[in-house]
Every structure is written in C-alpha cells, then in structure tokens.
Amino acid sequence: MYLLSVYVISLQVPRNPELPNSAQHQKEEQAKIDEAEGLSEEELEEKENLLSQGFTIWNKRDFNQFIKANEKWGRDDIENIAREVEGKTPEEVMEYSAVFWERCNELQDIEKIMAQIERGEARIQRRISIKKALDTKIGRYKAPFHQLRISYGTNKGKNYTEEEDRFLICMLHKLGFEKESVYDELRQCIRNSPQFRFDWFLKSRTAMELQRRCNTLITLIERENMELEEREKAEKKKKGPRSQSSAQKRKGEGTPDQRGGRRKKLKL
Numbered sequence: 001m002y003l004l005s006v007y008v009i010s011l012q013v014p015r016n017p018e019l020p021n022s023a024q025h026q027k028e029e030q031a032k033i034d035e036a037e038g039l040s041e042e043e044l045e046e047k048e049n050l051l052s053q054g055f056t057i058w059n060k061r062d063f064n065q066f067i068k069a070n071e072k073w074g075r076d077d078i079e080n081i082a083r084e085v086e087g088k089t090p091e092e093v094m095e096y097s098a099v100f101w102e103r104c105n106e107l108q109d110i111e112k113i114m115a116q117i118e119r120g121e122a123r124i125q126r127r128i129s130i131k132k133a134l135d136t137k138i139g140r141y142k143a144p145f146h147q148l149r150i151s152y153g154t155n156k157g158k159n160y161t162e163e164e165d166r167f168l169i170c171m172l173h174k175l176g177f178e179k180e181s182v183y184d185e186l187r188q189c190i191r192n193s194p195q196f197r198f199d200w201f202l203k204s205r206t207a208m209e210l211q212r213r214c215n216t217l218i219t220l221i222e223r224e225n226m227e228l229e230e231r232e233k234a235e236k237k238k239k240g241p242r243s244q245s246s247a248q249k250r251k252g253e254g255t256p257d258q259r260g261g262r263r264k265k266l267k268l
Contacts, residue, residue, distance in 0.1 A: 012030070014026070055096055055099075058088075058096065062085060062086075062087070062088065065084055065085045066081065066084075066085050066093070066096065066097075066100070067113055067116065067117065068084065069081040069083075069084035069085060070117045070120070071116050071117050071119065071120030071121075072084065072120055073120075074120070074121045074124050075097075075101065075117060075121070078090070078093065078094050078097060081093060081097065082094070127177065127178050129222075130177055130218055130222075131177050131178060133218065133221050133222045133225055134169070134172070134177060134221065135173070136225050137169070137221045137224070137225065138169075138170065138173050144170050144173075145166065145167070145170045148166045148170060149162075149166075150162065150165055150166070150169070150217060150220055150221070150224075151220060151223075151224045152220060153220070153223075155216070155220060157216075159201070160202075160213060164196075164199070164202050165213075165217055167190070167193070167195065167196075168186065168210065168213060168214055168217065169214070169217055169221070171186055171189050171190075172186060172214055175189070183207040183208070183210050183211045183214070184207045186207070186210055186214075187205065187206070187207050187210055190202055190203055190205070190210075191203055
C-alpha cells in the first residue's frame with residue numbers, strides 16, 4: 001500500500017498512446033493522484049521513525065558499488081568490499097552488509113542481483129581452482145622453467161613450441177594468475193627475456209592471444225592432475241587390502257621364536 005504525502009505540486013499523468021483507452025486510463029490515474037489523502041500524524045511519525053532506522057546516507061550509487069564489490073570479491077570479503085564503496089567506512093559497510101543479507105529477499109529485483117553476485121563468486125572459485133592446479137603442477141619439479149613437461153595428448157597445436165608453453169605456464173604462476181593485469185605483464189616478460197629475443201612469433205602475441213593459449217594449457221594441466229590423482233587413488237586401493245592381509249597373516253603366524261616358545265610351554 002502506497003501512502004502519498006500531498007505537497008503543493010501539480011503532478012500530471014502522461015497519456016500512453018499504446019493503450020487502447022489511453023484517455024480514460026489517464027483520467028483514472030489522474031483522479032487517484034488528485035484524490036490522494038495526506039499522511040496522518042501517526043503515519044508521519046512512523047515514517048520519521050522508519051527513516052531514522054534505515055541507511056539514509058546510502059544512495060543508489062552506493063548500493064550499486066556495494067553490489068559490484070560483492071560480485072568482484074565475494075560476499076564474505078568485507079574488507080575488500082569496503083574499499084570499493086566510496087565515502088563509507090569499513091564499519092558502515094559491515095553494518096550495511098549484515099542488514100542487506102538479512103533482508104535482501106524483500107528487494108523486488110533480488111533474483112537479478114543474486115545472479116550477478118553468484119556469477120562473480122563462481123569466477124572467484126574458478127580462479128582458486130586454477131591456482132591450485134598450477135601449484136600442483138609446478139610443485140612436481142625442482143626447476144620448472146627447465147624441467148616442466150605438458151601432457152598434450154592430441155591438443156598440442158602447431159604454433160607454440162613446448163619451450164614457449166613451459167615459459168608461459170611457469171611465468172603465469174610466478175606473476176600470479178589471479179592478478180587482473182597478469183597477461184599484460186606476461187607479454188612484457190616475453191619481450192624482456194633474452195631466451196626469446198629472436199622469437200618473433202611469441203614476441204608479437206597480444207595479451208588476449210597469450211590468455212587464450214594459457215587457458216588451453218591450464219585445461220591440459222587440470223586434466224593431467226585429475227588423471228594422476230585417480231591413478232594414485234587406484235594404486236592406494238590396490239595396496240591397502242593386500243598390505244593389511246599380509247600384516248594380519250604375519251601376526252597370526254608369529255615369529256619363529258614365538259612359535260618355539262609356545263611349543264616349549266606345551267611340553268611343560
């Protein structure tokens with residue numbers, strides 16, 4: 001229910017030509033406005049009370065910054081969210097966030113807002129997953145810039161060499177995959193590297209092209225990690241029951257001295 005407070009203004013309802021009875025509709029809507037009653041003293045008091053309880057210093061711009069910050073950092077990273085909302089202290093953002101998540105279902109377009117935030121959180125989880133895959137891959141080598149190998153399968157391609165791919169993955173891991181400017185920095189590292197001073201193909205790649213190649217290599221690494229993990233699980237599963245049964249067998253048989261000791265006791 002909407003309660004209208006009447007001020008000395010003249011609000012005119014515009015006519016919508018797309019409606020079949022636009023003139024009649026305009027007249028009815030105008031009558032609702034003209035006949036609207038002002039707020040009573042109790043309603044005005046309630047209004048002031050509600051306004052005092054709300055976030056009166058937060059405007060639409062602040063709200064949009066808050067939503068975009070949740071999308072970028074995830075709903076739990078209040079520290080970084082607070083940095084994104086201009087003109088608000090961390091305490092103010094923390095208080096606003098608590099009320100927002102408690103009452104967000106009251107918003108008319110909450111489904112759209114939640115979809116926006118959840119898309120951002122999915123990207124965050126994807127970055128975490130990729131960083132973990134790169135950490136696992138790089139961790140297998142003492143000198144990854146020289147030793148790292150990639151299991152291409154049938155997806156090696158013809159443009160990039162294994163030496164180039166090795167450098168891309170190792171440098172991507174070193175610079176930090178989660179950085180927004182990582183591919184621009186990677187491009188600069190290639191140009192500054194004596195290793196590729198005559199490699200015009202690699203030196204002429206754009207940041208977007210390097211990103212596409214790294215995405216392909218990351219997919220190969222994730223597949224390799226998964227296959228190795230499944231293989232290790234299968235080997236542990238095979239070794240587990242066998243080693244257990246062997247231990248039980250040895251325990252049942254006992255040592256030669258123990259068996260001899262039992263015989264002596266029986267003779268006594």
